[in-house]
Amino acid sequence: MTHQGKPIPAVATDRVAMLHALEKKLLWLSAWMIHHANHIRPNRDGLKVGGHQASCASAVSILAALYFDALRPQDRVAVKPHAGPVFHAINWLLGRQSREKLETLRQFGGIQPYPSRMKDGAEVDFSTGSVGLGVALTSFGSLVQDYVRLHKLAPEGLPAGRHVAIVGDAELDEGNIYEALLEGWKHDIRNVWWVVDYNRQSLDSVVPDRLFGRIEGLFRDMGWNVVTLKYGRKLEAAFAREGGESLRRWIDDCPNSLYAALTFQGGAAFRAALLSELGREPGLRAIIDPLSDEELHALMNNLGGHDIETLTEAFRAADAEGDQPTCFIAYTIKGMGLPFAGHKDNHSGLMTPGQMDQFKSDMRIRDGHEWDFSEGLDLPPEALSAFIASVPFAAPLTPAGRRLSAPAVPIPARLPSPRTTPGKKLSTQSAFGDILAEIGRGEGEFAAMASRIVTTSPDVTVSTNLGAWVNRRGIFDRHLKNDVFRDAKLASAQRWGMSPEGQHIELGIAEQNLFLVLGALGLAHTLYGARLLPIGTVYDPFVNRGLDALIYGCYQDARFMLVSTPSGLSLAPEGGQHQSTNTPLIGMAQDRLASFEPAFADELAVLMRHGFEIMQAEGGSSIWLRLSTRGLEQPARPLDEAAVIAGGYWMVPPAPGARIAIAYQGPVAPEALAGFEALRTEEPGAGLLAITSPDRLHQGWLEARARARGGPANPSHIETLLAPLARDAGIVTILDGHPAALSWLGGVRGQRIAALGVDHFGQAGDIPALYAEYGLDVETILDACAQVLLG
Numbered sequence: 197m198t199h200q201g202k203p204i205p206a207v208a209t210d211r212v213a214m215l216h217a218l219e220k221k222l223l224w225l226s227a228w229m230i231h232h233a234n235h236i237r238p239n240r241d242g243l244k245v246g247g248h249q250a251s252c253a254s255a256v257s258i259l260a261a262l263y264f265d266a267l268r269p270q271d272r273v274a275v276k277p278h279a280g281p282v283f284h285a286i287n288w289l290l291g292r293q294s295r296e297k298l299e300t301l302r303q304f305g306g307i308q309p310y311p312s313r314m315k316d317g318a319e320v321d322f323s324t325g326s327v328g329l330g331v332a333l334t335s336f337g338s339l340v341q342d343y344v345r346l347h348k349l350a351p352e353g354l355p356a357g358r359h360v361a362i363v364g365d366a367e368l369d370e371g372n373i374y375e376a377l378l379e380g381w382k383h384d385i386r387n388v389w390w391v392v393d394y395n396r397q398s399l400d401s402v403v404p405d406r407l408f409g410r411i412e413g414l415f416r417d418m419g420w421n422v423v424t425l426k427y428g429r430k431l432e433a434a435f436a437r438e439g440g441e442s443l444r445r446w447i448d449d450c451p452n453s454l455y456a457a458l459t460f461q462g463g464a465a466f467r468a469a470l471l472s473e474l475g476r477e478p479g480l481r482a483i484i485d486p487l488s489d490e491e492l493h494a495l496m497n498n499l500g501g502h503d504i505e506t507l508t509e510a511f512r513a514a515d516a517e518g519d520q521p522t523c524f525i526a527y528t529i530k531g532m533g534l535p536f537a538g539h540k541d542n543h544s545g546l547m548t549p550g551q552m553d554q555f556k557s558d559m560r561i562r563d564g565h566e567w568d569f570s571e572g573l574d575l576p577p578e579a580l581s582a583f584i585a586s587v588p589f590a591a592p593l594t595p596a597g598r599r600l601s602a603p604a605v606p607i608p609a610r611l612p613s614p615r616t617t618p619g620k621k622l623s624t625q626s627a628f629g630d631i632l633a634e635i636g637r638g639e640g641e642f643a644a645m646a647s648r649i650v651t652t653s654p655d656v657t658v659s660t661n662l663g664a665w666v667n668r669r670g671i672f673d674r675h676l677k678n679d680v681f682r683d684a685k686l687a688s689a690q691r692w693g694m695s696p697e698g699q700h701i702e703l704g705i706a707e708q709n710l711f712l713v714l715g716a717l718g719l720a721h722t723l724y725g726a727r728l729l730p731i732g733t734v735y736d737p738f739v740n741r742g743l744d745a746l747i748y749g750c751y752q753d754a755r756f757m758l759v760s761t762p763s764g765l766s767l768a769p770e771g772g773q774h775q776s777t778n779t780p781l782i783g784m785a786q787d788r789l790a791s792f793e794p795a796f797a798d799e800l801a802v803l804m805r806h807g808f809e810i811m812q813a814e815g816g817s818s819i820w821l822r823l824s825t826r827g828l829e830q831p832a833r834p835l836d837e838a839a840v841i842a843g844g845y846w847m848v849p850p851a852p853g854a855r856i857a858i859a860y861q862g863p864v865a866p867e868a869l870a871g872f873e874a875l876r877t878e879e880p881g882a883g884l885l886a887i888t889s890p891d892r893l894h895q896g897w898l899e900a901r902a903r904a905r906g907g908p909a910n911p912s913h914i915e916t917l918l919a920p921l922a923r924d925a926g927i928v929t930i931l932d933g934h935p936a937a938l939s940w941l942g943g944v945r946g947q948r949i950a951a952l953g954v955d956h957f958g959q960a961g962d963i964p965a966l967y968a969e970y971g972l973d974v975e976t977i978l979d980a981c982a983q984v985l986l987g
């Protein structure tokens with residue numbers, strides 16, 4: 197075996213001593229990485245680089261016990277964001293991170309402040325940073341792991357892993373945690389550990405006392421085992437002596453803020469407090485009097501989360517218990533071992549150079565040897581290397597490492613087109629349901645892709661038209677559950693039997709959970725070695741409700757298809773709470789998410805197919821389809837598929853040098869068409885532009901402009917589309933959403949623009965009333981045409 201290229205002799209070692217050495221090493225390295233970034237590395241702009249030495253110190257023992265004892269290669273971990281440096285130090289010790297890289301914390305191209313799957317490399321299982329989300333993702337990861345395994349899609353020989361989150365206690369203030377707990381309970385998740393770094397401090401303050409009593413109860417109610425690691429060995433031994441019980445009671449009753457303040461002040465302050473309150477308790481003095489201030493401080497800080505033996509034993513015991521989800525509440529001190537330990541303002545606190553000098557000498561680190569492997573430890577480096585190489589997590593998960601891959605599932609050249617009859621209206625939402633239901637038959641060339649599609653929805657399965665697909669493919673559950681209505685022969689359009697073979701994950705109404713599940717499904721190829729084609733449906737306005745989790749999924753490059761429907765004013769009688777306006781702008785702004793709003797079923801079929809392709813492509817992305825319940829007459833026509841994918845095509849091309857064009861997006865197509873017919877009587881050369889994606893058009897335009905900075909470049913799709921129009925032509929744009937999504941078209945060639953759309957809250961009404969009120973009607977279109985023509 198080797199470590200960083202050097203051979204390692206097999207040395208018998210004492211496990212606990214090694215773990216102690218490693219926690220010390222991690223405390224040093226994390227503090228030094230941050231100090232180095234702030235004080236040693238040249239600083240060009242005078243900005244504080246930052247970092248969280250106290251948050252790291254709080255978690256070093258927990259992380260040491262996990263990575264160097266409890267974890268196995270197949271386990272998947274979300275590390276508390278502010279302990280990122282500890283995580284990277286661990287990877288260096290494991291030989292999976294280079295030493296040079298440790299010097300790049302928070303530097304351009306270097307290690308990110310919070311672990312990032314995309315930027316920090318293959319060792320990061322789950323990105324973290326937006327507190328609460330990484331924690332919840334572990335639960336849904338375990339659900340997806342079960343899905344993959346029960347569908348027999350997991351690679352041969354890959355063992356099932358545990359999903360572990362190292363959780364900052366303030367993360368438990370995030371509501372998404374409780375949404376995930378509830379959903380996890382419904383799905384009977386297993387193999388999940390949440391290890392709470394319970395330092396009773398957040399960013400601003402010390403958290404209220406006994407909050408955790410409540411939280412613990414919640415975990416138990418949700419079927420979790422809760423293991424509280426309050427005291428370490430030394431304190432437990434003291435409690436066992438005469439007077440020890442009163443000491444325990446005093447600590448138990450001590451308010452969090454006072455305990456934190458005493459920790460910051462040191463052993464003498466603890467002594468004074470103990471003597472004033474417990475001085476007369478028999479036996480107490482015998483416990484504390486022989487201790488120096490320093491020893492008393494160490495005793496009082498000997499909490500469970502800093503006691504490597506307590507931690508490793510608790511993890512081993514839980515491991516032996518089986519797969520019940522388990523929450524460990526590990527009491528810790530924020531900044532443990534650092535000069536600002538326990539201080540309420542320590543979250544972003546950095547050691548001063550003077551404090552670092554002292555800390556360095558306390559840690560016995562010589563100048564110039566700060567990065568040395570076993571510097572400051574009473575151990576030969578070979579012994580340390582040999583121990584590290586022997587821990588379970590050091591074994592490779594696969595020869596290619598921790599990040600898995602799975603081949604793309606072939607997508608047939610054409611998806612089934614929904615049946616349309618001339619004169620019959622069809623909405624994009626029903627077309628979506630029809631296309632998926634047809635695929636769901638699983639016949640012929642669709643068999644392979646049908647078996648990989650997984651749908652999920654937060655209680656809007658039926659109302660987003662997934663019903664027929666679900667009837668064909670069933671609902672996923674680890675346990676077989678019959679459909680009671682069906683067994684009793686009670687009429688219902690939905691046949692909702694649940695089984696391990698089912699392909700729809702039904703969620704309660706919690707949009708963050710939808711996006712977290714999509715995130716986990718969309719990482720299945722890299723985490724569980726199985727390619728899935730995830731589709732999530734949600735009402736368009738409620739994308740906003742789960743937006744951070746959606747962004748989070750995109751940040752880690754999870755791949756899925758989001759279908760949001762209904763959308764806009766067009767779901768008229770539902771009123772202003774349900775009528776979305778800002779979503780087209782979100783679709784444009786969101787990285788790694790190609791968003792589209794087709795108007796017709798044939799466009800939708802092309803875009804769904806495209807979505808299944810790009811979600812599997814190297815360098816691809818997720819896809820978002822904004823759909824509508826408004827039925828439109830369907831055109832019978834040949835379709836320029838590439839143009840639909842690129843974001844737009846001429847429904848009616850303009851004459852060369854035309855003075856005006858109307859550009860529409862989505863379900864306002866009939867108004868645009870009617871306005872266009874009227875316009876044409878006066879402007880026979882006018883064009884009618886169908887926009888399927890402002891996002892793709894805009895992105896293409898940005899990319900072309902970036903290319904053009906390096907010399908002559910091909911024009912973007914939108915430049916090509918607009919080229920036939922006269923230089924000074926006017927454009928009227930219209931969509932059932934915020935007008936800014938298309939108003940930028942005027943900037944492409946410096947043309948006059950009138951941008952119609954919705955920029956106020958909607959309200960109930962029918963489509964004619966609402967379109968008239970919000971200016972999506974023919975009259976407003978024609979007024980806008982006149983305005984741009986007249987300049």
Ligand SMILES: Cc1ncc(C[n+]2csc(CCOP(=O)(O)OP(=O)(O)O)c2C)c(N)n1
Binds near residue numbers: 248251278365530543
């Ligand atoms: C969603 C979100 N809101 C706010 C923040 C800013 N923030 C970063 S850390 C933190 C408090 C963290 O406290 P805790 O989870 O207890 O971590 P620790 O005490 O271990 O540092 C806050 C509010 C964030 N990262 N994410």
Ligand SMILES: [Mg+2]
Binds near residue numbers: 393397
């Ligand atoms: Mg905290």
